Amino acid sequence: MKYYSLNHNAPKVSFEEAVIQGLATDKGLYFPESITPLSKEFFENIENLSNEEIAFEAIQQFVGDEIPAETLKQIIAETLCFEFPTEKVEEGIYALELYHGPTMAFKDVGARFMSRCLGYFNKDKKDNKNTVLVATSGDTGGAVASGFLGVQGVEVVILYPSGKVSDIQERQLTTLGQNIKALEVDGVFDDCQDMVKKAFLDESLAHHNLTSANSINIARWLPQMFYFFFAYKQLKSQNKPLVFSCPSGNFGNICAGIIAKKLGLPIEHFVASTNVNDTVPRFMENGNYDPKPSKATISNAMDVGNPSNFIRIQEMYNNDLELFKKDFSSFSYTDAETLEAMQSIYKTDGYIAEPHGAVGYLGLKKELKNHPNAIGIFLETAHPIKFLDVVEPALNIQLPIPTQIESVLNKEKVSVKIKTYEELKAFLETV
Numbered sequence: 001m002k003y004y005s006l007n008h009n010a011p012k013v014s015f016e017e018a019v020i021q022g023l024a025t026d027k028g029l030y031f032p033e034s035i036t037p038l039s040k041e042f043f044e045n046i047e048n049l050s051n052e053e054i055a056f057e058a059i060q061q062f063v064g065d066e067i068p069a070e071t072l073k074q075i076i077a078e079t080l081c082f083e084f085p086t087e088k089v090e091e092g093i094y095a096l097e098l099y100h101g102p103t104m105a106f107k108d109v110g111a112r113f114m115s116r117c118l119g120y121f122n123k124d125k126k127d128n129k130n131t132v133l134v135a136t137s138g139d140t141g142g143a144v145a146s147g148f149l150g151v152q153g154v155e156v157v158i159l160y161p162s163g164k165v166s167d168i169q170e171r172q173l174t175t176l177g178q179n180i181k182a183l184e185v186d187g188v189f190d191d192c193q194d195m196v197k198k199a200f201l202d203e204s205l206a207h208h209n210l211t212s213a214n215s216i217n218i219a220r221w222l223p224q225m226f227y228f229f230f231a232y233k234q235l236k237s238q239n240k241p242l243v244f245s246c247p248s249g250n251f252g253n254i255c256a257g258i259i260a261k262k263l264g265l266p267i268e269h270f271v272a273s274t275n276v277n278d279t280v281p282r283f284m285e286n287g288n289y290d291p292k293p294s295k296a297t298i299s300n301a302m303d304v305g306n307p308s309n310f311i312r313i314q315e316m317y318n319n320d321l322e323l324f325k326k327d328f329s330s331f332s333y334t335d336a337e338t339l340e341a342m343q344s345i346y347k348t349d350g351y352i353a354e355p356h357g358a359v360g361y362l363g364l365k366k367e368l369k370n371h372p373n374a375i376g377i378f379l380e381t382a383h384p385i386k387f388l389d390v391v392e393p394a395l396n397i398q399l400p401i402p403t404q405i406e407s408v409l410n411k412e413k414v415s416v417k418i419k420t421y422e423e424l425k426a427f428l429e430t431v
């Protein structure tokens with residue numbers, strides 16, 4: 001499989017090159033040259049397949065022969081080492097729980113898959129290190145830190161906005177040591193992301209072989225399509241149209257869902273639910289893409305003013321807004337609405353949703369009015385414990401600490417504070 005740059009001003013590359021480079025030389029995101037639908041038999045038979053078999057079928061064409069089938073199966077098995085249950089929340093509404101992995105966020109899937117691909121591509125390059133440089137608004141950092149810990153030939157440098165991630169999130173990315181380094185940036189998430197983008201284009205840093213582990217990287221982004229198939233497998237017997245609502249920040253998750261639909265997965269409609277960072281909901285209303293600086297909210301992993309993957313979604317709809325609107329809606333919610341939803345879901349349904357899931361629930365409820373016969377699924381993208389500062393007071397409950405989290409709570413935070421791009425460059429020289 002070849003990948004082209006969405007800026008159309010860089011050479012086409014292989015899967016390996018796209019994974020190693022992250023971003024194309026013309027600053028564009030990579031996109032697969034073709035998407036071939038899976039066979040009818042695959043979907044007819046899906047309930048008899050294991051998650052690993054489904055994932056292999058779904059991703060194989062995007063990897064091609066660059067990773068041998070047996071190795072790819074092994075990578076998938078290590079990626080999918082946990083469950084993806086659909087929990088019934090109320091009549092016709094399910095939560096697809098993506099948080100049963102090692103860092104309790106859906107980003108574990110992409111991070112684990114990408115780290116193992118990179119490890120495979122680096123296996124014969126003894127003295128050629130890659131440095132993964134990643135900006136996080138919350139959960140990416142922890143998932144990347146855990147997914148890449150100890151991977152041969154890969155150094156990981158994580159930038160996060162000081163004081164704008166939760167205590168647990170911060171510990172997950174600052175306490176592991178080994179090949180994982182955390183930079184605490186005096187600024188907001190967009191400042192972190194801007195520095196990372198700048199570093200990728202900086203010739204003077206070429207010797208670090210920088211690559212990204214944000215969802216701009218195809219090996220982080222594409223495996224996120226897997227769990228849309230897993231949800232279908234679980235709900236297929238009800239024989240109803242499916243509407244998915246994804247709590248969206250950089251729009252990587254929902255964009256992977258749209259790839260699943262392109263592969264033939266019968267999804268009737270997508271909802272991108274956002275907090276007040278509403279660049280896409282505004283675009284859907286007036287066709288004008290007008291990014292704004294991000295605002296801090298209680299669903300902080302979605303505090304993104306200029307979602308990087310939206311351009312990939314537009315590519316799949318040939319930039320045709322009317323065509324796009326048939327499959328896709330986007331709605332925005334305030335913190336007050338989010339808290340109210342968390343409380344009503346808990347009170348009425350006995351389900352504990354964290355702020356991102358609650359935003360997804362709100363968008364789903366709204367869209368389902370247009371699809372009376374559908375089953376609605378909102379993605380629960382993180383475990384409530386990761387947002388305990390919000391969840392506990394809002395619901396007046398105390399959450400038990402899961403073992404995955406307990407193991408980081410008493411470890412010591414190690415981070416380096418930076419403010420400018422020059423300081424980032426200086427730090428990279430020390431890695």
Ligand SMILES: *Cc1c(COP(=O)(O)O)cnc(C)c1O
Nearest residue numbers: 139248249250251252253301381
């Ligand atoms: C990253 C993240 C999101 C947003 O996902 P995107 O793919 O960036 O749209 C939503 N919820 C949680 C908990 C996250 O960590």
